[in-house]
Amino acid sequence: MSEPILYPLDIESLDLEGQGIAHHEGKVVFVAGALPGERVLARVTRRKPSFDKARLEQVLQPSAQRTTPLCPHFGVCGGCAMQHLEPAAQLATKQRALEDALIHIGRLSPRQILPALQGPSWGYRHRARLSVRLVHKKGGVLVGFRERGRSYVADIHECRVLPPHVSALLMPLRTLIASLSHPDRIPQIEVAVGDQATVLCLRHMEPLNEADLDHLRRFGADHHVIWWLQPKGPDTAHPLDPAQTDDLAYALPAYGLRMHYRPMDFTQVNPYINQALVARALMLLDVQPTDRVADLFCGLGNFSLPLATQAREVVGVEGSATLVARARQDAARQGLGERTAFTELNLFEVDADWLRGLGHFDRMLIDPPREGALAVAQALAALAPQERPRRVVYVSCNPATLARDASTLHHEGGWTLKAAGAVNMFPHTAHVESIAVFEP
Structure with missing residues (x-):
């Protein structure tokens, strides 16, 4: 199969997924990574009757609002779509x-x-769902967000939108999960950061043994996090230490309030x-x-x-x-x-x-x-x-x-x-x- 043709496109606007929008031969073309006002070279990757999807190959005329993404994983990790656009323009x-x-x-x-x-603009995300996968081809366990437009877990070492102390846990969490008895049966970790506590809720599809629990306790003590365990649906989530059930809360200081919640409850990120x-x-x-x-x-x-x-x-x-x-x-x-x-x-x-x-x-x-x-x-x-x-x-x-x-x-x-x-x-x-x- 021949390589898809490269097209010069003039980007007119952005859609609600942060994709540049252009027109070519009467069809709408969505170009990930392109910004309004730019002229780009893009390669069509998917054709539909009413629109095409394209991959940005080269920016011929950049927007004045284009900026260098702070995160080294931008473009691969699907967690952010607009780091290349200046925050005020976002x-x-x-x-x-x-x-x-x-x-x-x-x-x-x-x-x-x-x-x-x-x-x-950074370190604001106090709620997140981290995907977990055991991928032998990439050296073991991956912990992070999914790749952009794909179901694979991105191989990331840091995340600038997470609080710094949570970003710093991504690599230690890889080692921890790999040490558990069934690392291939742990699909995700819910993160909930309160004003005085950080909770990690581990979804595990096989029972944890006593050695696993010891690993979690040591990790919690070393990194100042509270573990919750979720063996089945959200209603089964519970703290590893029952004494820490009510430790998670966020403050609304203007009203003298602290709102208590559980890691599976909906709260703003x-x-x-x-x-x-x-x-x-x-x-x-x-x-x-x-x-x-x-x-x-x-x-x-x-x-x-x-x-x-x-x-x-x-x-x-x-x-x-x-x-x-x-x-x-x-x-x-x-x-x-x-x-x-x-x-x-x-x-x-x-x-x-x-x-x-x-x-x-x-x-x-x-x-x-x-x-x-x-x-x-x-x-x-x-x-x-x-x-x-x-x-x-x-x-x-x-x-x-x-x-x-x-x-x-x-x-x-x-x-x-x-x-x-x-x-x-x-x-x-x-x-x-x-x-x-x-x-x-």
């Missing part, structure tokens, strides 16, 4: 992606563009941006001491408990029974039990009658997963004007579903999109987090 790209989604999917624009939230995001959400909600506030998709209370320090009452609703229990426990622990109420419910199947049944809310915060909150948006759109909260703040991790839900609120219910802005929760990746404000 943020501008994400802001444009949000605005484009609102315009093209939602058919509306915010009245105000909020300043983008940003924090440290970036504690610096999370603190700023909570502060902005509460500022935009403009909560008053007499307000009754709803926090939908509340998780373990990341917004609920700070809200409870300012509002008369906060009602949190969440689909996970585990997280509901965690939120109740932490509210009681921090003296907010009487100002909070938490309920387990599938928020993808609610309607306006259910929402009315909860009673009137003065403010509402919505923080859904990537699937968005379509049923909630439809319920809000169906409420009569006097039944509606005075303000809704929507925190999103997917601009497409935010735009869809914003369209429902606006075009079906007459809600106004007052403001929206990007949140750089994941620097150097194409992930777009955002926040939006609606008023009836």
Whole structure:
């Protein structure tokens, strides 16, 4: 088979995966590693009826915003997609992606563009899932992220987006896993870094023997980490030392709170941006001491408990029974039990009658997963004007579903999109987090 032809391409924009977008002979071409404004030589690697995928071979005219990636594994490791783009330009790209989604999917624009939230570009990732593979051809056990566009584990020695003390564990973890009785039966390690503890949760598909446990204990003592073990599904995760069950927590110092969680619970990966995001959400909600506030998709209370320090009452609703229990426990622990109420419910199947049944809310915060909150948006759109909260703040991790839900609120219910802005929760990746404000 002949080598694919090299094409000169002019890169027009970036997609949400950080790929350069060009056109050639009437087709869209996605070029990994290329930046807007650049002229490049690229080799087509995959052809589809409506688009091609291409590999960047040479940059003929570089963008002024191109920068040298700090990580030596960039381009091989799939953990980051945008290290070659200057950080301020990354943020501008994400802001444009949000605005484009609102315009093209939602058919509306915010009245105000909020300043983008940003924090440290490196060492920010306090949550991660490290893949583990025994690969004899590469000298033994590999620990890290998958290669870009492939299922193989990248052969990395460091990771600049992980906290430095976690990055420094990548090579020692290789040695540790290789010393265990079944290194080929350990697929992953979950990393959770709290404000006072670092937890590693080991997924093991074969029972660990006493020698294995001794190896883990010594490693934990030497490297100041707490081990959890997960023999089967997420619900089976447990600490190697039961006395360390509640050691994992993160601080929200502006509200005098420490949020306790377990390594398998959902928490934001970036504690610096999370603190700023909570502060902005509460500022935009403009909560008053007499307000009754709803926090939908509340998780373990990341917004609920700070809200409870300012509002008369906060009602949190969440689909996970585990997280509901965690939120109740932490509210009681921090003296907010009487100002909070938490309920387990599938928020993808609610309607306006259910929402009315909860009673009137003065403010509402919505923080859904990537699937968005379509049923909630439809319920809000169906409420009569006097039944509606005075303000809704929507925190999103997917601009497409935010735009869809914003369209429902606006075009079906007459809600106004007052403001929206990007949140750089994941620097150097194409992930777009955002926040939006609606008023009836």
